[in-house]
Amino acid sequence: xxxxxxxxxxxxxxxxxxxxLNDYPEVSETTRKRVKAAALANxxxxxxxxxxxxxxRSMAIGxxxxxxxxxxxxxxxxxxxxxGAGEVYAGADHDLLMSVVPDVDExxxxxxxxxxxxxxxxxxxGPRADDSRIALLKKLGLPFVVHGRAGADEDSYSWVDVxxxxxxxxxxxxxxxxxxxxxxxxxxxxxxxxxxxRRAGYEAALAARAIAPDAALMASDEMTEExxxxxxxxxxxxxxxxxxxxxxxxxxxxxxxxxIGDAGLCMGREVSVVIHDDVLSYLRNGGDIPLFTAVRxxxxxxxxxxxxMLLDLIASPGAPPARRLLETxxxxxxxxxxxxGPAPGNGPAPGDRG
Amino acid sequence: xxxxxxxxxxxxxxxxxxxxLNDYPEVSETTRKRVKAAALANxxxxxxxxxxxxxxRSMAIGxxxxxxxxxxxxxxxxxxxxxGAGEVYAGADHDLLMSVVPDVDExxxxxxxxxxxxxxxxxxxGPRADDSRIALLKKLGLPFVVHGRAGADEDSYSWVDVxxxxxxxxxxxxxxxxxxxxxxxxxxxxxxxxxxxRRAGYEAALAARAIAPDAALMASDEMTEExxxxxxxxxxxxxxxxxxxxxxxxxxxxxxxxxIGDAGLCMGREVSVVIHDDVLSYLRNGGDIPLFTAVRxxxxxxxxxxxxMLLDLIASPGAPPARRLLETxxxxxxxxxxxxGPAPGNGPAPGDRG
DNA sequence: ACTCATGCTCAAAGCGCTTTGAGTGCCCGA
DNA sequence: TCGGGCACTCAAAGCGCTTTGAGCATGAGT
Numbered sequence: 001x002x003x004x005x006x007x008x009x010x011x012x013x014x015x016x017x018x019x020x021l022n023d024y025p026e027v028s029e030t031t032r033k034r035v036k037a038a039a040l041a042n043x044x045x046x047x048x049x050x051x052x053x054x055x056x057r058s059m060a061i062g063x064x065x066x067x068x069x070x071x072x073x074x075x076x077x078x079x080x081x082x083x084g085a086g087e088v089y090a091g092a093d094h095d096l097l098m099s100v101v102p103d104v105d106e107x108x109x110x111x112x113x114x115x116x117x118x119x120x121x122x123x124x125x126g127p128r129a130d131d132s133r134i135a136l137l138k139k140l141g142l143p144f145v146v147h148g149r150a151g152a153d154e155d156s157y158s159w160v161d162v163x164x165x166x167x168x169x170x171x172x173x174x175x176x177x178x179x180x181x182x183x184x185x186x187x188x189x190x191x192x193x194x195x196x197x198r199r200a201g202y203e204a205a206l207a208a209r210a211i212a213p214d215a216a217l218m219a220s221d222e223m224t225e226e227x228x229x230x231x232x233x234x235x236x237x238x239x240x241x242x243x244x245x246x247x248x249x250x251x252x253x254x255x256x257x258x259x260i261g262d263a264g265l266c267m268g269r270e271v272s273v274v275i276h277d278d279v280l281s282y283l284r285n286g287g288d289i290p291l292f293t294a295v296r297x298x299x300x301x302x303x304x305x306x307x308x309m310l311l312d313l314i315a316s317p318g319a320p321p322a323r324r325l326l327e328t329x330x331x332x333x334x335x336x337x338x339x340x341g342p343a344p345g346n347g348p349a350p351g352d353r354g
Numbered sequence: 355x356x357x358x359x360x361x362x363x364x365x366x367x368x369x370x371x372x373x374x375l376n377d378y379p380e381v382s383e384t385t386r387k388r389v390k391a392a393a394l395a396n397x398x399x400x401x402x403x404x405x406x407x408x409x410x411r412s413m414a415i416g417x418x419x420x421x422x423x424x425x426x427x428x429x430x431x432x433x434x435x436x437x438g439a440g441e442v443y444a445g446a447d448h449d450l451l452m453s454v455v456p457d458v459d460e461x462x463x464x465x466x467x468x469x470x471x472x473x474x475x476x477x478x479x480g481p482r483a484d485d486s487r488i489a490l491l492k493k494l495g496l497p498f499v500v501h502g503r504a505g506a507d508e509d510s511y512s513w514v515d516v517x518x519x520x521x522x523x524x525x526x527x528x529x530x531x532x533x534x535x536x537x538x539x540x541x542x543x544x545x546x547x548x549x550x551x552r553r554a555g556y557e558a559a560l561a562a563r564a565i566a567p568d569a570a571l572m573a574s575d576e577m578t579e580e581x582x583x584x585x586x587x588x589x590x591x592x593x594x595x596x597x598x599x600x601x602x603x604x605x606x607x608x609x610x611x612x613x614i615g616d617a618g619l620c621m622g623r624e625v626s627v628v629i630h631d632d633v634l635s636y637l638r639n640g641g642d643i644p645l646f647t648a649v650r651x652x653x654x655x656x657x658x659x660x661x662x663m664l665l666d667l668i669a670s671p672g673a674p675p676a677r678r679l680l681e682t683x684x685x686x687x688x689x690x691x692x693x694x695g696p697a698p699g700n701g702p703a704p705g706d707r708g
Numbered sequence: 709a710c711t712c713a714t715g716c717t718c719a720a721a722g723c724g725c726t727t728t729g730a731g732t733g734c735c736c737g738a
Numbered sequence: 739t740c741g742g743g744c745a746c747t748c749a750a751a752g753c754g755c756t757t758t759g760a761g762c763a764t765g766a767g768t
Binding site for chain 1: 753754755756757758
């Protein structure tokens with residue numbers, strides 16, 4: 001069933017039917033009702049390709065997922081983010097076009113999307129501190145929203161980000177208040193903007209107590225369980241082992257927990273852990289008392305917000321860039337406690353419970 | 355740059371240019387070379403919408419991701435699968451169209467994709483034992499490949515699946531050979547085809563030793579860490595606690611491991627665990643000796659195979675359904691060992707070391 | 709009665725491509 | 739010299755939609 005058939009059926013011109021369906025004011029209410037009813041009855045929906053060809057708009061949003069040649073890693077938060085964004089698209093009658101490309105082809109992919117008008121806008125995933133995509137997209141004139149931020153010039157584009165700096169500052173402070181002094185940071189991949197900000201927050205909290213950051217207690221890599229395990233294991237084997245960890249992801253923290261167990265220690269007693277929790281659907285930090293003490297912000301929500309923001313941006317092209325900074329929530333779980341006391345038995349200062 | 359401009363530039367008609375680019379035999383080799391060079395130089399690529407409108411083909415593959423109203427869960431294997439499939443699409447110049455829809459709208463979504471020709475084919479994710487999508491897609495005449503299988507009639511459609519039955523039979527047998535007799539099964543969500551087959555394999559292995567399956571040692575649910583933890587904790591607290599677990603996912607097994615640790619036991623000594631390992635990029639069962647003993651099959655590979663199969667199917671519409679059954683690989687890790695000796699309690703025959 | 713908004717409807721052009729059916733020029737053999 | 743293949747090339751139609759610019763009643767104003 002196409003427009004021509006439908007209008008023949010109704011005894012109207014294609015113009016009128018099209019206008020009726022698209023809520024143009026020129027068509028009478030009676031006609032509109034009749035047309036819409038007929039469309040529904042014959043379950044007619046306009047062909048998006050033809051529509052796109054005629055309007056120049058695609059009603060689709062692009063998500064470009066680079067496959068790195070070095071890190072053959074699909075970002076674990078990706079699924080939840082996409083689910084959030086996808087919900088919004090579905091509600092707004094937009095398609096989600098995904099391109100999985102080797103990272104070397106990424107620029108070409110964006111150029112193509114823009115040149116061919118395959119999408120009305122794109123979401124930029126996983127920005128690095130100096131991300132070239134932002135300048136490129138600006139140049140191409142393709143509307144975009146960044147999930148995260150990239151270094152400088154934050155006011156010149158639209159983004160949705162977690163307040164990573166404050167969040168990690170707070171997490172670190174919490175551990176400091178519990179009496180911990182040797183606090184390790186197990187961070188995300190070097191070069192990622194979020195990892196930089198998290199480190200800055202961590203260092204700021206230490207600086208506020210005049211504690212110099214110790215390079216031996218800071219690690220950065222792809223946030224896998226394995227990375228958490230190895231890193232924590234090695235750090236715990238040191239002479240001046242850390243008594244607490246701040247960890248950038250739940251998955252990594254699971255590895256940290258394993259290392260703590262392997263070392264014969266108990267998480268929440270001898271060693272404390274605070275994590276960043278993305279509230280992934282398949283990795284709930286749940287229970288009555290969450291397993292991990294966490295600074296928490298839902299990535300599913302971030303997906304929704306990004307999508308909504310992008311659609312708004314597309315709808316009003318002249319509008320200035322929008323931004324949204326999400327604060328995290330600090331939830332106390334089982335993984336933190338006062339720093340273990342000096343000699344054989346632990347003796348935290350009374351009242352020092354964070 | 356569009357076709358008209360390009361042909362004007364070359365002093366040729368649109369027809370010739372189009373044919374040159376699409377490798378029609380009627381155009382001379384000299385002309386073809388010249389045209390292709392010009393296209394490259396002016397980085398011209400045909401507008402996929404216009405192309406689709408003219409040919410009736412979309413050069414896109416659909417992935418419909420249902421968001422369940424009950425289980426608000428994004429399948430954790432999804433990201434890796436998509437990455438695998440996406441690579442193949444990119445190499446074959448196809449787009450990946452994703453629809454995230456409430457499961458109640460799923461049928462409508464498929465009908466729409468088919469009616470509008472938005473995609474040339476779809477991948478069916480997470481088939482349940484009696485999945486209605488297969489009949490629907492057959493009726494709609496939309497090419498499709500199922501990732502997994504759905505109950506009966508396996509020869510009537512195309513699929514890529516792991517040999518779940520044999521895989522779990524083997525995993526269970528391995529534990530039996532180690533002397534374990536009380537073996538628990540922590541499975542995926544009830545109703546999913548793969549969960550049924552895994553249970554069947556598990557039961558077959560037990561039956562071969564004349565062991566009756568114990569309902570109290572079998573659990574089914576969404577495969578989260580939390581589910582693994584709770585289930586294992588409760589089972590280990592029982593009088594006749596299991597000495598081994600067969601677990602349907604690595605994430606769930608991490609929860610099992612936690613429960614084992616909390617119970618003051620050691621995985622690989624007092625309690626053995628065998629998992630199904632999907633080889634997810636962000637959840638490597640790695641190390642020199644893998645953490646978990648596992649039956650292993652890469653879901654990334656499955657994504658590639660599904661995509662390739664679907665593209666082939668689309669290319670030759672008359673072809674009979676294709677299928678591909680992937681065998682798993684049994685890798686020995688640190689999580690399994692002989693059943694603990696008699697002494698205070700249980701008594702396996704000596705020499706029963708698998 | 710005539711003009712002029714007003715409200716509704718329409719035919720046709722155009723979006724960028726493929727594909728049909730029709731040339732056009734060239735060379736070969738008769 | 740001429741007809742007929744052959745190897746290329748082309749103009750134009752059509753894919754299903756939106757949108758422009760125009761047309762046709764109707765009713766109000768003079």
